[in-house]
Amino acid sequence: MIAAWVDGEPIGRDAVDAELRALYSGPGGHALPVPHTAEGRQLRRWVVQVLAIRMLLAHEAQRHGLPGSGAIPGADRAALGSIAAAALAGSPCAAAVFAHVTGTVTVSPSDVDAYRQANPELSAEPARLVRHVRAGRPVNGGRPYRMRRTDLLGDKVFAAPLGTLVTAGTDTLEVVDTVAEHSPDLTAQLLAAARFRAFARWLDVALRDRVALAPGSEHPADPAQPDHTHRH
């Protein structure tokens, strides 16, 4: 009995059963739906899709002569979906195929500039190192701490030259130093998002063109299959 075909190569129901057995007997298996109910059949469908993507990745690696490269355990599930994320996490060809498919994706400096300008809160935030005495008692054992502009007395501290004292009520703050805060790598952020998006697009088309599903193995979200009934 065949559950699906990838590039014409069959995935047997026994492979699906084995994967399901592992899930049910693994940790958290008790929370899975009862087999042979609608939800149980949905789980089976989910597993078929995962296996199909794994096979697709293997075929793709073979087709392009990509070396075994390891899985991608923490793929962006929101960009790819739980099925693809699970497949990438369980495929030894995942990293190589991902790199192959997304290798040409780039982000231009002007994209990054536009992104930075549209999102001022992503810019690095300056900080000051202060030593604080409150009501005569040294705060934090007399050791300085880092402060943001929006913090307690931040405006005064940021206006004060290094080495001077800022006082307010019973608080005395010595401005010890300026601190450069780490700024996020916006290029890396944009590039990662673009790569996952490109991979998702590739995968969508590849699945459409190269995977055939047997009755009972339809995608769980396919509204035409009879167990897709939980629309809430």
Add this chain to the structure above:
Amino acid sequence: MPLRIATIESTDLFVGPPDAPQQVLRVTVSGSDGAPLAVDATVTTAAGVETTTQAAPTSQTAGTAVFEVGVVVDGPVGATVPVTVTVRCGGQTAQGFGEIVVAEPGWTVHMVSHFHYDPVWWNTQAAYTSQWDALPGTAQRHREPWQHTGFHLVRTHLDLARRDPDYRFVLAEVDYLKPYWDSHPEDRDLIRRLLAQGRLELMGGTYNEPNTNLTSAETTIRNVVYGVGFQRDVLGGDPATAWQLDSFGHDPQFPGMMADAGLTSSSWARGPFHQWGPMMRTAAGHDNLITDASAMQFPSEFEWISPNGRGLLTHYMPAHYSAGWWMDSAATLAEAQEAVLRLLRLLRPAAATRNVLLPVGTDYSPPNKWITEIHRDWNSRYTWPRLVCSLPRDFFAAVRARLTSPSPQTRDMNPIYTGKDVSYIDTKQAQRVVENLLIDAEKWATLAGLHGHARYPVEAFDRAWRLLVYGAHHDAITGTESDQVYIDLLGGWREAHDLALTVHSAAIAHLGERIDTTGPGRALVVFNPSSWDRTDVVTVESAQPGRIVDAGGAAVPSAVSGNGLTFLARDVPSLGYQTFRLLPATTAEERWVEVSGEVVATNHFYRVTVDPARGGTVSSLIELATGRELMRDGLVGNEILVYDEYAEHPEFHEGPWHLLPTGGPVAASGARQADSVLVERSAAGERVTVRGSVGPVRYTQVLTLWHGLPRLDCVTRVDEFTGSDHLVRVRWPIGVPGGLPLSEVANAVVARGFAHPDVDTARHPWTLDNPAYRWFGSGTTARVTVTDPATASTGHRAIGVAEVIVTDAESAALLGRPVTVALVRAGVTATCTTASAPRYGRIDIDSNLPDVRIAIGAPERNALTARLLAADLGAATQFAHQLATAGTARVWLPASTALENAWTPDADLTGLRDLPVLLIAGADRDGDATAVADLVADLADACIEVRSVPVPAGPFEDRTVAILNRGIPGFAVTADGALHLSLLRSCTGWPTGVWVDPPQRTAPDGSAFALQHWTHEFEYAVTSADGDWRTGGITARAHDFNHPLTGIVAEPHAGPMPATAALLTVSPEAVLTTLKAAGDPLAAGGGTEATGPRNGMIARIYEPHGRTAEVKLKGPKLSVTGSCDLLGRPLGGWSGTLEPFEIRTLALTAEPHPVETQVEIGPRAEPVQPVYARYWLHNKGPAPTGNQPVSVHLHRRDRTVEVTVASDLTESTYDGTVWITAPEGWAADPCERPVRLAPGGWTRFTVDVVAGEAAGPGVLTARLDHAGSTVEDVLPLGDARHELTTSLVVDEETGNLTLRLENLAEYAVHGEVHVVSPWGTWRMLSPHAQGFDVGAGETTCLRIDVSVPDAATAGTWWAMAKVMWYGRIAYTEAVRLVVAP
């Protein structure tokens, strides 16, 4: 091959300027040298209009190219216009002939990106909010492909908004918003910026998506208090739309309440139609999964109107809230665009304007991958339709701009998902009792602050209400949750119960201390929470029972059970108290005495007879005042019925939220002999107790008639239940002949249709059960009385659910609205349709059915009237005669068959005379308006007078029977007059039994908790009255049944308050539903210092009978100063007039009097400190006591640790210190960090954490103090795993429970323990919550006291302990809890 036109295809797309759009023709052209690259095209219409375009191909295949050519067309939409197309390319010309079907320009699809998040369903709050990916085991990866946690989703949507300036989206439920807002404060600036830019809209105005048809109106009002409080006041949004996507039906008063709270629209997907709406069918047996929306009888944008006449512009989602999500699976942009266009075409038939809202999102879904690409690409190519990434506010603004007369709909948006009324019935019982107790606790606490010196316990009330609001979620109160979620929710109801009871008792005790109780013996002070003088039974717990006398010294009969003393307290003043005397017992004890002979109980009002041979069912119930037998001929009442159910529906698979009988009852208690029958009498009343077995149920039923009370109190106790896929109902065949089902809803009463409880749901899926608030019954809410003008003979027909048919959209607003409003004020809900629309009345489409039609307008204006009169010469003659003589006509056309015959499980009532029709008309449009005005005036007495023939021939009795309930909402009244009350069920369908955090726990017998295999006690009462439910005062009886009197025993002492007093009196025409201190500061980040009755109060009242009423409120030390909205915002003065079913909130001030020392009557903070900042990881529901307005969170960022501190305070600055503590062997710097935050402010700082040589595993903690609480977050360091083993042991000697906690970690662990046990046991197990602190490798034991009250009934329940620490949870096995007989 020469240039050739292959095909000419008409589209519904437009290009060109918006005000002069050109309809697009798709022309496929082949050329001599392959596909042409460009053409000059000229299109000439039959009228000679010529449009010329230079076009580039939109797509190409071998040898052919497709060109889109704009054409100026003129003609009515839908008309076919012949066209001639001429193309020129490279000197060649080709011509073709085709047709354009004239399309309508101007359409806009508002694609609204949303995700629907439930904090609880089959998975837990912790998992759904943030931990789904972190749960143990690969099995947790399985889920719908798109599903993510709330946190992940907010992050993902925000990230896309950052990258893509075209992206717009909505956020909604406070259940994830507040945790995100507090734990990710670094996104506050971004969120505020997106709100300001109009790219983010906060939806709901409510805390969550509650099932308002299963809670009180007050719980719904608090839901919006907490929703708007957070979304508007704390977060800075502008919530305008009651976004109730998934709620399983809606309370009829919901739109009015939301309008009164200042919301301006609503939108949702469930109500008027079954399951997924009028467009979708389940898969099996339906080739066409989705059809267009033309089955709808009214537009998808309409005015949804409450019984009180207040309305809200509403968008119903005909293709459900996920409609647009599915294009996410499109592999290309073009396919995704085609999917959107297809939905537009399907939705268009129902749209009221040329705007369609397309919800693009589904359960826990990330941003749709195509939405902004469609937005950019499509609108750059076409003028119409526009496909825009939009927000609901933009959609509603566009609708409002066009729709001046929205279709008026008062129709009942029920019953969706009948199983929701019964599954996990104990949570519904708990909800009802606790909300009433809490409402009464607020009243007494207010009065204790006004007349005494109790501090208003704002923190306790706030926490209790938020727990109830959380539990009102549509996957919580509905019983659709998994077992583990049920256990978590049960803890919330218990905590709310304990808080309400604590404050209630303390407030009454405080008042009791102020009352002058001097006199003989001891004082028995009886408190009445109703806003009318009341006579009712009260039970007082007293260690020393005695003889009771009233203030005048007259003996008051009583009855003793255990240490409970029950007596009839007469005329206890409105929201006040009366003092009786408890004298040492001098006469025979007032015990219940067994009597032999007839199995009968009697009081002044009823005589009930029980038949032991028929299971102890009721064989006779006689209303003594009239001598009337209420039981239908030969039938028995109070009969327990057991039904077999499918585990999941054979076709649409779902389980717990549907009732799934396989047919009629498979067992009935009346079919066999009762095991025992006991008849007892006491001075206070008479009762019959029967015991027996039926199917999987062993039961005890107690029927009590208290002397002086016009009701039969019933208790059905299910002593043992072993059912699996069984449903248990109780049946009373006492329906009034000619009567219709009546149902109280939140602060109103409406009629509802007959049900089909005995169908096989595989064949007939819809049983039409409904949820009642506190009572349902049989009788008349409105009627048509027809008098034969010649003979003066009359006949009556009760009406309950109407279809009002008007000419067109304009007349719907002008004529339909006044009629539907007048009808609904009389309890008759209505669907307003136009004559050309599909008729209402098909059970395969509609979620409910009508029993009458009202057609407005003469035949020339109303095609339905024309058809009716054409087919009925007699009626036509009468109609014409009335018009000629009076200028208006009102004619009654009886149905062709009796309602009970037409109302079948596969009913199609859309035939011309399937239902009776009332024709209303004038000679012209003005005449129609006059006829409508006459009808509206006539409806003031809920009786429509008609003079025509024939008069209705069916039976009609002007009386009412009703069953009052305490948290058993599910009811079904069959056409043969049987009143069914659903008690409980044991559905095994998914997600029953699902348990997420291992090890799996079950009830002691190994069954899933959903099966409810323990003792249950169901309380209800049968009552009756002559006349309708208004005359009979049924709502007041149900109110009193749900708000018991409270009595306390007090030693004699002097006091400033008199022995008997009314503290607040409301005219009997209104019901007081709330009296509380003004303001809900903790909902909105405010301080509690100024909140107390002496700084202002609010009283909420409503008109219960659908009549205009003049109402006065008065009470010592207070006065009414004006009116406010539901959120307490002042509205100005108040005339004293209540409109029918109006809910009115009044501002009250206290007379100034000296402030004394304040006495605490409720807790201000969590009982267990410190409070874990990430409360959702403990599945504890809403934020802790105080609403955690200041929080601290630890975050691992690569190799450093970051601390964020965030304030939700909106009025005051937070000034405090964060204390960081490193585990042994580790160093953290800073360890002390002063923090001052402006209102709404936040900060962050890094902590350098260094492991010393001796560093082992441990946890880093961060703490801060605010408002009497310490908030703590922890972060594991090293190899910290927080292992704790738990076991619950029963002490055989004392019966107490001991929780043994063994800490396997190499460091100390502290946390919190809750005892969890079902409804019915909460007073037996204490404390509910306690803290623990256990050292490394050590074991500690915590005691849970078990105490059984003297009056406790025997039964079998269970208890478990839930242990929570550092974001971890463990549940012990459930131990059996037995109260032996």
